Amino acid sequence: MKTYDAIIIGAGHNGLVSAAYLAKAGKQVLVLESRAIPGGTLVTEEFDGFMADMVQSGNLCPDIIRNLKLARFGLKPKPVSEIPAFISLLPDSDILVLESDPVKAAESIKRFSPKDAARWPDFLTFMEKATKFLESAYDTLMPRLPKVSLSEGYSLAELALDLRLAGRKNMLNIIRVIPMTAVEFLEEWFESEQLKAAVASVGIHGVTLGVMSAGTTFNLIHNWLNRGGLAHQYLGRAGQVTDALVAAAEAYGAEMRLSAEVTSIKIEDNQAAGVVLKDGEEISAQTVLSSADPKRTFLTLVGPMELSPTFVWHTQSIKMRGSVAKLHLGLKSLPDGMAADTTYTIAPALNYLERAYDAAKYGQISEKPYLEVTTSENVISIHFQYAPYKLKQGAWNDKRDTLEKLAVDTLAVHFPELQSSIVKSKLLTPADLETTYSLTEGDLNHGQIMLDQFMFMRPIPGWSNHKTPIDGLYLCGSGVHAGGGISGASGRNAAKVVSKEI
Amino acid sequence: MIQLLHTPFHERTELLCQPKNWRRWAGYLVAGSYEMSLDREYWAIRNTAALIDVSPLMKYLITGVDAALLLNRVVTRDIDKLQVGQVYYTGWCDEDGKMIDDGTLSRLDETTYRLTSAEPSLRWLTMNAVGLELEITEITDSMAALSLQGPNSSSVLNRCCDNPVDEIKYFRLMHNELDGIPISISRTGYTGDLGYEIWIDAKDALPVWDALIAAGHDFGILPVGILAMDMARVEAGLFMIESDYTSSDHAWIKAQQSSPFELGLGWTVNLDKPGYFVGRPALAREQREGSTWKLMGLEVEWDGLEALFKDVGLPPQILSMAIRASLPVRSGKKQIGYVSTATWSPLLKKYIALAHLQKPYFEPGTNLRMEVTVQHHRQYAPARVVTLPFYEPEWKKR
Numbered sequence: 001m002k003t004y005d006a007i008i009i010g011a012g013h014n015g016l017v018s019a020a021y022l023a024k025a026g027k028q029v030l031v032l033e034s035r036a037i038p039g040g041t042l043v044t045e046e047f048d049g050f051m052a053d054m055v056q057s058g059n060l061c062p063d064i065i066r067n068l069k070l071a072r073f074g075l076k077p078k079p080v081s082e083i084p085a086f087i088s089l090l091p092d093s094d095i096l097v098l099e100s101d102p103v104k105a106a107e108s109i110k111r112f113s114p115k116d117a118a119r120w121p122d123f124l125t126f127m128e129k130a131t132k133f134l135e136s137a138y139d140t141l142m143p144r145l146p147k148v149s150l151s152e153g154y155s156l157a158e159l160a161l162d163l164r165l166a167g168r169k170n171m172l173n174i175i176r177v178i179p180m181t182a183v184e185f186l187e188e189w190f191e192s193e194q195l196k197a198a199v200a201s202v203g204i205h206g207v208t209l210g211v212m213s214a215g216t217t218f219n220l221i222h223n224w225l226n227r228g229g230l231a232h233q234y235l236g237r238a239g240q241v242t243d244a245l246v247a248a249a250e251a252y253g254a255e256m257r258l259s260a261e262v263t264s265i266k267i268e269d270n271q272a273a274g275v276v277l278k279d280g281e282e283i284s285a286q287t288v289l290s291s292a293d294p295k296r297t298f299l300t301l302v303g304p305m306e307l308s309p310t311f312v313w314h315t316q317s318i319k320m321r322g323s324v325a326k327l328h329l330g331l332k333s334l335p336d337g338m339a340a341d342t343t344y345t346i347a348p349a350l351n352y353l354e355r356a357y358d359a360a361k362y363g364q365i366s367e368k369p370y371l372e373v374t375t376s377e378n379v380i381s382i383h384f385q386y387a388p389y390k391l392k393q394g395a396w397n398d399k400r401d402t403l404e405k406l407a408v409d410t411l412a413v414h415f416p417e418l419q420s421s422i423v424k425s426k427l428l429t430p431a432d433l434e435t436t437y438s439l440t441e442g443d444l445n446h447g448q449i450m451l452d453q454f455m456f457m458r459p460i461p462g463w464s465n466h467k468t469p470i471d472g473l474y475l476c477g478s479g480v481h482a483g484g485g486i487s488g489a490s491g492r493n494a495a496k497v498v499s500k501e502i
Numbered sequence: 503m504i505q506l507l508h509t510p511f512h513e514r515t516e517l518l519c520q521p522k523n524w525r526r527w528a529g530y531l532v533a534g535s536y537e538m539s540l541d542r543e544y545w546a547i548r549n550t551a552a553l554i555d556v557s558p559l560m561k562y563l564i565t566g567v568d569a570a571l572l573l574n575r576v577v578t579r580d581i582d583k584l585q586v587g588q589v590y591y592t593g594w595c596d597e598d599g600k601m602i603d604d605g606t607l608s609r610l611d612e613t614t615y616r617l618t619s620a621e622p623s624l625r626w627l628t629m630n631a632v633g634l635e636l637e638i639t640e641i642t643d644s645m646a647a648l649s650l651q652g653p654n655s656s657s658v659l660n661r662c663c664d665n666p667v668d669e670i671k672y673f674r675l676m677h678n679e680l681d682g683i684p685i686s687i688s689r690t691g692y693t694g695d696l697g698y699e700i701w702i703d704a705k706d707a708l709p710v711w712d713a714l715i716a717a718g719h720d721f722g723i724l725p726v727g728i729l730a731m732d733m734a735r736v737e738a739g740l741f742m743i744e745s746d747y748t749s750s751d752h753a754w755i756k757a758q759q760s761s762p763f764e765l766g767l768g769w770t771v772n773l774d775k776p777g778y779f780v781g782r783p784a785l786a787r788e789q790r791e792g793s794t795w796k797l798m799g800l801e802v803e804w805d806g807l808e809a810l811f812k813d814v815g816l817p818p819q820i821l822s823m824a825i826r827a828s829l830p831v832r833s834g835k836k837q838i839g840y841v842s843t844a845t846w847s848p849l850l851k852k853y854i855a856l857a858h859l860q861k862p863y864f865e866p867g868t869n870l871r872m873e874v875t876v877q878h879h880r881q882y883a884p885a886r887v888v889t890l891p892f893y894e895p896e897w898k899k900r
Binding site (some may be wrong): 270299303304305306307309310312316 | 629
């Protein structure tokens, strides 16, 4: 039987990034994916003849694209001039168009506030510094506080230096804004409600928090970094990004098996020994990387009996709480006024967003939801917030029609022709996201992006360095530091840690 | 207002307790002693039969197909070897291999176990039961417990129970009936003598007490409080949580914690059982590397003690009860340990103590010195390290 240096559980983007890095470093790597297609949440899938980026779309860290030479495997970032606009749909057919070109964006802002338009370039500069800092943080292994080893201390000092290089004033400002609510942060910058709300929506995107929740500024910076700005900046369709990663990993020598669901991780004397597949097949390896979320990894694949009670308790306490639903509409054609490859947000006012979140707090679906809409030639993909995984009343399967109607009606206000052009639809409730995409509680981020679950506290305090209490078992997915959303950073960091150890 | 609870026997013990020296035990009131002096109660344990209300023990019923998995994970002993009808004494540890608590674990049937503890343990048990198919029920309030200790205890039970108890081996249990009341009897105790613990539904507590007192009349039965039991348990070399060791849950600093090896419970740490259990990595390390502390017996040398008191014109003055106090132990001028409980042993006619000693001073036969207070002055009396227990009658296990 063939032996592997490392087995990677899950062919999501992080699993594939880990695999490609390790294979490139000369390791024998096997990637096991439970579904019949690779990609995890970064997939383009068919529904009734239409193709949609089913869960997330995304960008990869520039250094990953470079290091893995992904351009050779078909991945070509668009030039800045082609980055699509981020458009806020407002009442009475009004729109705020935030082009990636700051001058054009300022023009659109001017209609709402000349003062805000003047501040826009400075805001972009600040966001660039803040995202630069976060990028450095995501490239730094977090120490196991309170004990910091020499090497960890060194990289932390480097991170502090990066922060310092942003300038003394900026340094303080970045630290100051991280715990702020998106509302507080944006009110310091702007006066226009429409602009504040449009930007704030990116601060709540993907998390079960409201614009008035602490730390949503951090999430804004986090999402801004991953997207490369406000709009989703396409490297291509989700499936194309995945295809490039698969091609790269395989070209470097990694093997991948699809429809190979890992049901447990084998452990002998606290050392990872391999994995067991659903059909009972066992594959041995002294190193296992799991890109499954930490709850699933520890409570299901490892099992609580192998772990200390405190660790189990901390793992149980990780907040997942997904509240995103995805609705894909297959159309005859895009309605009038809607452009392809564009990001629209329905976030007309800060209070609107906060009220949408209020529903989630009480286990209800937002009656007036925050929507982020991405488009292709004939498909509209709606990211719907908030659709809490744990409903106060009823089961998710009974709410499908309600949710679909809410989403379509909310969007149709701005595109009256929408209703009549819908041919097919595909809805993914948080429950579907859990079953189909192995996202515990439907949480896209494998653990909420919150202040008590970030940096050295992600996934849990003391275990943000990809290692686990089981020797030879590592986390490489979104649930660990640098993860959340699509970037590949945690997969890259995990591969770096693992290649030093094996 | 916080009110201490009454045990199911309170109606009886309240009238019997002459000195009203109620002691707090896990939130309950129990009699310190029933008589003004401890003498008769102590001698009842050693010579006849002592009836002790031990209802405040925390009690948990763990039942389900995964019960053994949970217990194997929590306690240090190998539960797969515990047979139905058998009882284990065991400690359990935190993740650093430090003692949280200790108690007895009885296997009542294939999938049902009863665990006793000194401290509330429901949260710890529940925390360790993630993903397991079982039920944990706290039965501290609903189950009364009596300890019947002393060489006549089997005769008392044989007189009032439907089935003779002679067949119960040491650390085994049996189901029995007494005047139509179902009870469970385990051959366990906290005195190091022949003895039994009787487990009773709380509602049946008083008739069982009455029946035992009646049946014990001819065998010299006496209600006995926890002060006399405290003397007996030191003779038996049995330590007590919060007196002789600090639960790691309550320790402020690491130095206050103890491992099972340090408490002489190495024999209960089954590192040969398979799989993870809480504290295993740390315990394996300590077993490999050896412990720096050990709980041993200390016997004060009478001549040396007498000489210290003679200097001030007194015969030796020793409290005729167990002293739960920390007393320094020295080798030469250097403190190398401490006593956590000391007592006069009326049976052995010796001043004895449970002592925590540092390596290498815990070897039996080592000559050390233990603090005694002589006419308000701190002095050190010569003492010798001995193995525990101090006293073990041949009928304890027979």
